[in-house]
Amino acid sequence: MFAAIKEQHKGVDVCINNAGLSHSEPLLSGKTSSWKNMIDVNVLALSICACEAYQSMKERNVDDGxxxxxxxxxGHQVFSLADAHFYSATKYAVTALTEGLRQELRAENTHIRATCISPGVVKTEFMSRLYHDSPEKAKVFNNFSLLLQPMTAIDVASAVTYVLSAPPHVQVCALLSFSCSFI
Structure with a gap:
Protein backbone atom coordinates (compact mmCIF):
# COMPACT_ATOMS: atom_id res chain seq x y z
CA MET A 1 0.00 0.00 0.00
CA PHE A 2 2.71 2.50 0.93
CA ALA A 3 4.69 1.67 -2.22
CA ALA A 4 1.62 2.56 -4.31
CA ILE A 5 1.16 5.79 -2.35
CA LYS A 6 4.80 6.65 -2.94
CA GLU A 7 4.49 5.94 -6.65
CA GLN A 8 1.27 7.90 -7.13
CA HIS A 9 1.63 10.72 -4.58
CA LYS A 10 5.33 10.79 -3.59
CA GLY A 11 4.50 9.77 -0.02
CA VAL A 12 2.39 10.35 3.08
CA ASP A 13 2.07 13.65 4.95
CA VAL A 14 -1.01 12.69 6.98
CA CYS A 15 -1.90 9.17 8.06
CA ILE A 16 -5.31 8.44 9.55
CA ASN A 17 -5.36 4.92 10.96
CA ASN A 18 -9.07 4.15 10.91
CA ALA A 19 -9.25 0.38 10.61
CA GLY A 20 -10.76 -1.46 13.52
CA LEU A 21 -12.97 -4.43 14.24
CA SER A 22 -14.52 -6.35 17.06
CA HIS A 23 -15.80 -9.86 17.54
CA SER A 24 -18.34 -10.86 20.15
CA GLU A 25 -15.83 -12.93 22.13
CA PRO A 26 -15.90 -12.60 25.95
CA LEU A 27 -12.74 -13.20 27.96
CA LEU A 28 -14.05 -16.39 29.58
CA SER A 29 -15.40 -18.06 26.45
CA GLY A 30 -13.91 -16.31 23.43
CA LYS A 31 -12.12 -17.87 20.50
CA THR A 32 -8.38 -17.32 20.26
CA SER A 33 -8.64 -16.86 16.48
CA SER A 34 -11.04 -13.93 16.94
CA TRP A 35 -8.83 -12.34 19.58
CA LYS A 36 -5.82 -12.69 17.27
CA ASN A 37 -7.78 -11.09 14.43
CA MET A 38 -8.60 -8.09 16.64
CA ILE A 39 -4.94 -7.72 17.65
CA ASP A 40 -3.79 -8.02 14.03
CA VAL A 41 -6.16 -5.29 12.81
CA ASN A 42 -6.57 -2.99 15.81
CA VAL A 43 -2.98 -3.07 17.09
CA LEU A 44 -0.45 -4.48 14.60
CA ALA A 45 -1.85 -2.97 11.39
CA LEU A 46 -2.15 0.42 13.08
CA SER A 47 1.47 0.19 14.29
CA ILE A 48 2.76 -0.89 10.87
CA CYS A 49 0.93 1.97 9.13
CA ALA A 50 2.21 4.53 11.64
CA CYS A 51 5.77 3.28 11.15
CA GLU A 52 5.47 3.30 7.36
CA ALA A 53 3.92 6.79 7.40
CA TYR A 54 6.75 8.09 9.56
CA GLN A 55 9.37 6.54 7.28
CA SER A 56 7.68 8.16 4.27
CA MET A 57 7.75 11.55 5.97
CA LYS A 58 11.34 11.13 7.15
CA GLU A 59 12.72 10.16 3.75
CA ARG A 60 11.11 13.26 2.19
CA ASN A 61 12.06 15.59 5.08
CA VAL A 62 8.43 16.26 5.96
CA ASP A 63 8.60 17.78 9.42
CA ASP A 64 4.99 18.89 9.86
CA GLY A 65 3.12 15.64 9.18
CA GLY A 75 -9.69 2.54 24.95
CA HIS A 76 -10.18 4.69 28.05
CA GLN A 77 -12.90 2.89 30.01
CA VAL A 78 -13.97 -0.74 30.26
CA PHE A 79 -17.74 -0.90 29.93
CA SER A 80 -19.90 -3.65 31.46
CA LEU A 81 -20.28 -5.51 28.20
CA ALA A 82 -18.46 -8.85 28.18
CA ASP A 83 -18.60 -9.03 24.38
CA ALA A 84 -16.40 -5.91 24.21
CA HIS A 85 -13.79 -6.63 26.89
CA PHE A 86 -11.12 -7.98 24.53
CA TYR A 87 -11.92 -5.20 22.04
CA SER A 88 -11.34 -2.72 24.91
CA ALA A 89 -7.95 -4.30 25.53
CA THR A 90 -6.94 -3.65 21.92
CA LYS A 91 -8.18 -0.08 22.15
CA TYR A 92 -6.27 0.52 25.40
CA ALA A 93 -3.25 -0.64 23.38
CA VAL A 94 -4.03 2.06 20.79
CA THR A 95 -4.05 4.66 23.57
CA ALA A 96 -0.63 3.50 24.78
CA LEU A 97 0.80 3.16 21.27
CA THR A 98 -0.24 6.69 20.33
CA GLU A 99 1.40 8.15 23.44
CA GLY A 100 4.53 6.08 22.78
CA LEU A 101 4.56 7.30 19.17
CA ARG A 102 4.20 10.91 20.33
CA GLN A 103 7.15 10.48 22.71
CA GLU A 104 9.34 8.84 20.04
CA LEU A 105 8.54 11.58 17.52
CA ARG A 106 9.51 14.17 20.11
CA ALA A 107 12.77 12.32 20.88
CA GLU A 108 13.58 12.41 17.15
CA ASN A 109 13.27 16.22 17.31
CA THR A 110 10.55 16.22 14.70
CA HIS A 111 7.43 18.37 14.52
CA ILE A 112 5.37 15.44 13.25
CA ARG A 113 2.40 15.09 15.56
CA ALA A 114 0.54 12.03 16.82
CA THR A 115 -3.05 12.17 17.98
CA CYS A 116 -5.52 9.64 19.32
CA ILE A 117 -9.19 10.39 18.52
CA SER A 118 -11.59 8.31 20.59
CA PRO A 119 -15.24 8.62 19.59
CA GLY A 120 -18.10 7.06 21.49
CA VAL A 121 -20.96 5.37 19.66
CA VAL A 122 -20.97 6.32 15.98
CA LYS A 123 -23.78 5.47 13.58
CA THR A 124 -22.02 2.96 11.32
CA GLU A 125 -22.35 -0.70 10.43
CA PHE A 126 -19.83 -1.59 13.17
CA MET A 127 -22.36 -3.01 15.63
CA SER A 128 -24.46 -4.82 13.03
CA ARG A 129 -21.28 -6.53 11.84
CA LEU A 130 -20.35 -7.36 15.43
CA TYR A 131 -23.74 -8.95 16.08
CA HIS A 132 -24.42 -10.34 12.60
CA ASP A 133 -25.03 -13.79 14.11
CA SER A 134 -27.16 -12.55 17.04
CA PRO A 135 -30.21 -10.54 15.98
CA GLU A 136 -31.35 -10.31 19.62
CA LYS A 137 -28.15 -8.54 20.73
CA ALA A 138 -28.21 -6.30 17.64
CA LYS A 139 -31.78 -5.27 18.45
CA VAL A 140 -30.90 -4.44 22.07
CA PHE A 141 -27.94 -2.33 20.97
CA ASN A 142 -29.95 -0.56 18.26
CA ASN A 143 -32.67 0.31 20.78
CA PHE A 144 -30.01 1.59 23.20
CA SER A 145 -28.33 3.69 20.53
CA LEU A 146 -31.64 5.34 19.66
CA LEU A 147 -31.72 6.69 23.23
CA LEU A 148 -28.33 8.36 23.06
CA GLN A 149 -28.25 9.80 19.54
CA PRO A 150 -25.02 8.35 18.19
CA MET A 151 -22.45 10.54 16.50
CA THR A 152 -22.30 10.56 12.71
CA ALA A 153 -19.37 10.07 10.36
CA ILE A 154 -19.47 13.84 9.77
CA ASP A 155 -19.01 14.39 13.54
CA VAL A 156 -15.91 12.22 13.50
CA ALA A 157 -14.60 13.92 10.35
CA SER A 158 -15.05 17.26 12.13
CA ALA A 159 -12.88 16.00 14.99
CA VAL A 160 -10.17 15.03 12.47
CA THR A 161 -10.43 18.45 10.81
CA TYR A 162 -10.12 20.14 14.20
CA VAL A 163 -6.96 18.19 15.04
CA LEU A 164 -5.38 18.83 11.62
CA SER A 165 -6.18 22.54 11.77
CA ALA A 166 -4.43 23.10 15.11
CA PRO A 167 -1.51 25.52 14.83
CA PRO A 168 1.95 23.92 14.46
CA HIS A 169 2.86 24.68 18.09
CA VAL A 170 -0.27 22.90 19.42
CA GLN A 171 -0.16 19.15 20.03
CA VAL A 172 -3.61 17.59 20.48
CA CYS A 173 -2.52 14.35 22.13
CA ALA A 174 -5.97 12.87 22.61
CA LEU A 175 -9.51 13.85 21.76
CA LEU A 176 -12.39 11.98 23.36
CA SER A 177 -15.69 12.72 21.69
CA PHE A 178 -19.22 11.52 22.20
CA SER A 179 -22.77 12.65 21.70
CA CYS A 180 -23.91 15.17 24.31
CA SER A 181 -26.96 13.04 24.96
CA PHE A 182 -24.59 10.34 26.23
CA ILE A 183 -23.49 12.34 29.30
Whole structure:
Protein backbone atom coordinates (compact mmCIF):
# COMPACT_ATOMS: atom_id res chain seq x y z
CA MET A 1 0.00 0.00 0.00
CA PHE A 2 2.71 2.50 0.93
CA ALA A 3 4.69 1.67 -2.22
CA ALA A 4 1.62 2.56 -4.31
CA ILE A 5 1.16 5.79 -2.35
CA LYS A 6 4.80 6.65 -2.94
CA GLU A 7 4.49 5.94 -6.65
CA GLN A 8 1.27 7.90 -7.13
CA HIS A 9 1.63 10.72 -4.58
CA LYS A 10 5.33 10.79 -3.59
CA GLY A 11 4.50 9.77 -0.02
CA VAL A 12 2.39 10.35 3.08
CA ASP A 13 2.07 13.65 4.95
CA VAL A 14 -1.01 12.69 6.98
CA CYS A 15 -1.90 9.17 8.06
CA ILE A 16 -5.31 8.44 9.55
CA ASN A 17 -5.36 4.92 10.96
CA ASN A 18 -9.07 4.15 10.91
CA ALA A 19 -9.25 0.38 10.61
CA GLY A 20 -10.76 -1.46 13.52
CA LEU A 21 -12.97 -4.43 14.24
CA SER A 22 -14.52 -6.35 17.06
CA HIS A 23 -15.80 -9.86 17.54
CA SER A 24 -18.34 -10.86 20.15
CA GLU A 25 -15.83 -12.93 22.13
CA PRO A 26 -15.90 -12.60 25.95
CA LEU A 27 -12.74 -13.20 27.96
CA LEU A 28 -14.05 -16.39 29.58
CA SER A 29 -15.40 -18.06 26.45
CA GLY A 30 -13.91 -16.31 23.43
CA LYS A 31 -12.12 -17.87 20.50
CA THR A 32 -8.38 -17.32 20.26
CA SER A 33 -8.64 -16.86 16.48
CA SER A 34 -11.04 -13.93 16.94
CA TRP A 35 -8.83 -12.34 19.58
CA LYS A 36 -5.82 -12.69 17.27
CA ASN A 37 -7.78 -11.09 14.43
CA MET A 38 -8.60 -8.09 16.64
CA ILE A 39 -4.94 -7.72 17.65
CA ASP A 40 -3.79 -8.02 14.03
CA VAL A 41 -6.16 -5.29 12.81
CA ASN A 42 -6.57 -2.99 15.81
CA VAL A 43 -2.98 -3.07 17.09
CA LEU A 44 -0.45 -4.48 14.60
CA ALA A 45 -1.85 -2.97 11.39
CA LEU A 46 -2.15 0.42 13.08
CA SER A 47 1.47 0.19 14.29
CA ILE A 48 2.76 -0.89 10.87
CA CYS A 49 0.93 1.97 9.13
CA ALA A 50 2.21 4.53 11.64
CA CYS A 51 5.77 3.28 11.15
CA GLU A 52 5.47 3.30 7.36
CA ALA A 53 3.92 6.79 7.40
CA TYR A 54 6.75 8.09 9.56
CA GLN A 55 9.37 6.54 7.28
CA SER A 56 7.68 8.16 4.27
CA MET A 57 7.75 11.55 5.97
CA LYS A 58 11.34 11.13 7.15
CA GLU A 59 12.72 10.16 3.75
CA ARG A 60 11.11 13.26 2.19
CA ASN A 61 12.06 15.59 5.08
CA VAL A 62 8.43 16.26 5.96
CA ASP A 63 8.60 17.78 9.42
CA ASP A 64 4.99 18.89 9.86
CA GLY A 65 3.12 15.64 9.18
CA UNK A 66 0.49 14.06 11.35
CA UNK A 67 -0.42 10.52 12.38
CA UNK A 68 -3.95 10.15 13.73
CA UNK A 69 -5.01 6.90 15.34
CA UNK A 70 -8.77 6.43 15.46
CA UNK A 71 -9.53 4.80 18.76
CA UNK A 72 -12.65 4.40 20.89
CA UNK A 73 -13.95 5.42 24.29
CA UNK A 74 -13.42 1.70 25.00
CA GLY A 75 -9.69 2.54 24.95
CA HIS A 76 -10.18 4.69 28.05
CA GLN A 77 -12.90 2.89 30.01
CA VAL A 78 -13.97 -0.74 30.26
CA PHE A 79 -17.74 -0.90 29.93
CA SER A 80 -19.90 -3.65 31.46
CA LEU A 81 -20.28 -5.51 28.20
CA ALA A 82 -18.46 -8.85 28.18
CA ASP A 83 -18.60 -9.03 24.38
CA ALA A 84 -16.40 -5.91 24.21
CA HIS A 85 -13.79 -6.63 26.89
CA PHE A 86 -11.12 -7.98 24.53
CA TYR A 87 -11.92 -5.20 22.04
CA SER A 88 -11.34 -2.72 24.91
CA ALA A 89 -7.95 -4.30 25.53
CA THR A 90 -6.94 -3.65 21.92
CA LYS A 91 -8.18 -0.08 22.15
CA TYR A 92 -6.27 0.52 25.40
CA ALA A 93 -3.25 -0.64 23.38
CA VAL A 94 -4.03 2.06 20.79
CA THR A 95 -4.05 4.66 23.57
CA ALA A 96 -0.63 3.50 24.78
CA LEU A 97 0.80 3.16 21.27
CA THR A 98 -0.24 6.69 20.33
CA GLU A 99 1.40 8.15 23.44
CA GLY A 100 4.53 6.08 22.78
CA LEU A 101 4.56 7.30 19.17
CA ARG A 102 4.20 10.91 20.33
CA GLN A 103 7.15 10.48 22.71
CA GLU A 104 9.34 8.84 20.04
CA LEU A 105 8.54 11.58 17.52
CA ARG A 106 9.51 14.17 20.11
CA ALA A 107 12.77 12.32 20.88
CA GLU A 108 13.58 12.41 17.15
CA ASN A 109 13.27 16.22 17.31
CA THR A 110 10.55 16.22 14.70
CA HIS A 111 7.43 18.37 14.52
CA ILE A 112 5.37 15.44 13.25
CA ARG A 113 2.40 15.09 15.56
CA ALA A 114 0.54 12.03 16.82
CA THR A 115 -3.05 12.17 17.98
CA CYS A 116 -5.52 9.64 19.32
CA ILE A 117 -9.19 10.39 18.52
CA SER A 118 -11.59 8.31 20.59
CA PRO A 119 -15.24 8.62 19.59
CA GLY A 120 -18.10 7.06 21.49
CA VAL A 121 -20.96 5.37 19.66
CA VAL A 122 -20.97 6.32 15.98
CA LYS A 123 -23.78 5.47 13.58
CA THR A 124 -22.02 2.96 11.32
CA GLU A 125 -22.35 -0.70 10.43
CA PHE A 126 -19.83 -1.59 13.17
CA MET A 127 -22.36 -3.01 15.63
CA SER A 128 -24.46 -4.82 13.03
CA ARG A 129 -21.28 -6.53 11.84
CA LEU A 130 -20.35 -7.36 15.43
CA TYR A 131 -23.74 -8.95 16.08
CA HIS A 132 -24.42 -10.34 12.60
CA ASP A 133 -25.03 -13.79 14.11
CA SER A 134 -27.16 -12.55 17.04
CA PRO A 135 -30.21 -10.54 15.98
CA GLU A 136 -31.35 -10.31 19.62
CA LYS A 137 -28.15 -8.54 20.73
CA ALA A 138 -28.21 -6.30 17.64
CA LYS A 139 -31.78 -5.27 18.45
CA VAL A 140 -30.90 -4.44 22.07
CA PHE A 141 -27.94 -2.33 20.97
CA ASN A 142 -29.95 -0.56 18.26
CA ASN A 143 -32.67 0.31 20.78
CA PHE A 144 -30.01 1.59 23.20
CA SER A 145 -28.33 3.69 20.53
CA LEU A 146 -31.64 5.34 19.66
CA LEU A 147 -31.72 6.69 23.23
CA LEU A 148 -28.33 8.36 23.06
CA GLN A 149 -28.25 9.80 19.54
CA PRO A 150 -25.02 8.35 18.19
CA MET A 151 -22.45 10.54 16.50
CA THR A 152 -22.30 10.56 12.71
CA ALA A 153 -19.37 10.07 10.36
CA ILE A 154 -19.47 13.84 9.77
CA ASP A 155 -19.01 14.39 13.54
CA VAL A 156 -15.91 12.22 13.50
CA ALA A 157 -14.60 13.92 10.35
CA SER A 158 -15.05 17.26 12.13
CA ALA A 159 -12.88 16.00 14.99
CA VAL A 160 -10.17 15.03 12.47
CA THR A 161 -10.43 18.45 10.81
CA TYR A 162 -10.12 20.14 14.20
CA VAL A 163 -6.96 18.19 15.04
CA LEU A 164 -5.38 18.83 11.62
CA SER A 165 -6.18 22.54 11.77
CA ALA A 166 -4.43 23.10 15.11
CA PRO A 167 -1.51 25.52 14.83
CA PRO A 168 1.95 23.92 14.46
CA HIS A 169 2.86 24.68 18.09
CA VAL A 170 -0.27 22.90 19.42
CA GLN A 171 -0.16 19.15 20.03
CA VAL A 172 -3.61 17.59 20.48
CA CYS A 173 -2.52 14.35 22.13
CA ALA A 174 -5.97 12.87 22.61
CA LEU A 175 -9.51 13.85 21.76
CA LEU A 176 -12.39 11.98 23.36
CA SER A 177 -15.69 12.72 21.69
CA PHE A 178 -19.22 11.52 22.20
CA SER A 179 -22.77 12.65 21.70
CA CYS A 180 -23.91 15.17 24.31
CA SER A 181 -26.96 13.04 24.96
CA PHE A 182 -24.59 10.34 26.23
CA ILE A 183 -23.49 12.34 29.30
Missing amino acids: HIINMNSLC
